[in-house]
Amino acid sequence: MKKHIYPGFFSLTIGILAFYGCQQPSEKKMASGKAGLEKTVFGRLPDGRNADLYTLRNEKGMEVKITNYGGTIVSCTAPDRNGTYADVVLGCDSLAGYLRGTPYFGALVGRYGNRIAKGKFTLDGVTYSLATNNIGNHLHGGITGFDKVLWTASAVENSGANPALKLTYLSKDGEEGYPGNLPVEVVYTLQSDNALKIEYTATTDKKTVVNLTNHAYFNLADAGKSDILGHELLLKAGRFLPVDSTLIPTGELRPVAGTPFDFTRSFKIGARINDSTDTQIRYGLGYDHCWVFDSPGGSLTEPFATLYEPGSGRLLEVLTTEPAIQFYSGNFLDGTVTGKGGLLYRHRTGLCLETEHYPDSPNRPEFPSTVLNPGETYRTTTVYRFSVK
Numbered sequence: 001m002k003k004h005i006y007p008g009f010f011s012l013t014i015g016i017l018a019f020y021g022c023q024q025p026s027e028k029k030m031a032s033g034k035a036g037l038e039k040t041v042f043g044r045l046p047d048g049r050n051a052d053l054y055t056l057r058n059e060k061g062m063e064v065k066i067t068n069y070g071g072t073i074v075s076c077t078a079p080d081r082n083g084t085y086a087d088v089v090l091g092c093d094s095l096a097g098y099l100r101g102t103p104y105f106g107a108l109v110g111r112y113g114n115r116i117a118k119g120k121f122t123l124d125g126v127t128y129s130l131a132t133n134n135i136g137n138h139l140h141g142g143i144t145g146f147d148k149v150l151w152t153a154s155a156v157e158n159s160g161a162n163p164a165l166k167l168t169y170l171s172k173d174g175e176e177g178y179p180g181n182l183p184v185e186v187v188y189t190l191q192s193d194n195a196l197k198i199e200y201t202a203t204t205d206k207k208t209v210v211n212l213t214n215h216a217y218f219n220l221a222d223a224g225k226s227d228i229l230g231h232e233l234l235l236k237a238g239r240f241l242p243v244d245s246t247l248i249p250t251g252e253l254r255p256v257a258g259t260p261f262d263f264t265r266s267f268k269i270g271a272r273i274n275d276s277t278d279t280q281i282r283y284g285l286g287y288d289h290c291w292v293f294d295s296p297g298g299s300l301t302e303p304f305a306t307l308y309e310p311g312s313g314r315l316l317e318v319l320t321t322e323p324a325i326q327f328y329s330g331n332f333l334d335g336t337v338t339g340k341g342g343l344l345y346r347h348r349t350g351l352c353l354e355t356e357h358y359p360d361s362p363n364r365p366e367f368p369s370t371v372l373n374p375g376e377t378y379r380t381t382t383v384y385r386f387s388v389k
Contacts, residue, residue: 035059035192037155037163042067042074043095049150051095056163056190061085062386064190068153069095071108071146071167071186073216075223075340076196078386081313088314088386090217090224090350093340102337104215107147108186109140111171111178112370113213114290114326114359117248121362123179123207123371130177135246140215142176146184147215156187164189173206180206180374195385202378209362209370210378213322217330217350220309220316224339224349228330229270231351234306235263235325237291241358245283249360249367253292261289266308269329269351286331286348290324290359296368298322298355300383305353308389319383320355323368328352355382 035058042053051069062085065074074092077085091105092098098105119130119138131142140147149169156164164187171182182204189197200212219228240261241249256262260272260281272278273286280289293304303317305325318325330348339345361367372378 033059033061035161035163035190037159037165039155042069043099045069045095045150051150052153054153054155054165056165056188058163058190058192058194059161060192060194062190062194064188064196066165066188067095067098068151068167069098070106070148071151071169071214072098073106073188073196073214076216078194078220078314078316079388081388087223087340088218088220088316090219090339090345092338097338103217103332104140104147105339106214106216108151108167108212109215109354110146110184110210110212111141111176111182112138112209112211112362113140113215113354113356114211115139115248117246117360117363119177121209123209123362126179128177128179137246137248144176146171146212151186156189159189161192162189178208180204180208180372182208182210182372184212186212191383193385194387195383197381197383199381200378202372203374203376204372205374207371207373210372211357211361211370212378212380213326213354213356214382215352215354216384217352218307218316219350220307220314221311224343224345227270227346227348228351229268229273229348230310231269232266232308232310233263233269233327234266234308235291235327236295236304237293237325238264239292241290241292241324242280243283243289243359247283247288247359249290249358249364251364251366256291261287261291263291263327266306273329273348284331287327287329288331290326290356292324292358293322296323300381303385307351307353313388315387315389316353317383317385317387318353318355319385321379321381322355322357324356324358326352326354326356326359328354355380 119132151167305318
């Protein structure tokens, strides 16, 4: 199955990453009950450019803060059953924290989210070599992926009750080993129904591969103070992709029935996460796998993933046009990364629900294609919708 493609082309230019720490962000409170978008300085890169922080707020009081460094979701509030809004994502207080390095907290990842085996793929007889930055494989776009560049940001005009932020970036031909100049546009919209919509668009002037996603770590209880093992997850996915010991798919689409990977009904994440008798659990040190949705191609009419936290009553629904989702249970969080308020994020204190095409698709012709040709437009949309029950 092909990625959603349409005719069209656009272009843009942008600078490149630098590594440096800086000050805490300045903030302003918006008028109660008023939707809008505000911009403050988040920090300064070593070349003197500022990274900014954009606060989107809807009329219900939900706020999402995004920095144009890495297109990163810094914070996202959602109501509990008492109507109290609190942050539900892991992240850092300042630009300095992100520059010191994080495991992709809230970031846009690309050109290729997830893994490509041995950092190599072939298009039309030409083999392209990428950085091998994860167990001998290529992960999340390489050493300087989209999570580590400064995007050009602008408010979307006339967005009214649904404030929106547009981010653009030009990934140049050869960047991280990928072919083709790739102009990318990502629009974050905070909707009036407490949903965060993310729309991705890209074009190319040379045949290439693309698989964009967001790497937010969610904890609906307390944004990382406790673990996520009591969260209840439902995935409308009857199959998942088994992996080898380096987390590359074997090519099999395995039924979840009778395995710890069966979330076709809501199940506590911690119930089977340490099942040492399951080879796939051992390889992932928990869950770090791609589930294939039962309805290929995805839809924005109903959720394909549902996450519920019983203590707070918070519910997260994931709607997407993508055919699959990577559920990662924060297995490599180990208390070495300092987050908001000096909090050390420990083992499994956050989880990711990354909507995507399959890992290693460029090397698997039987998987849905991630190839983008000149004259085509890559389009994909994901919605994270918050409510209570």
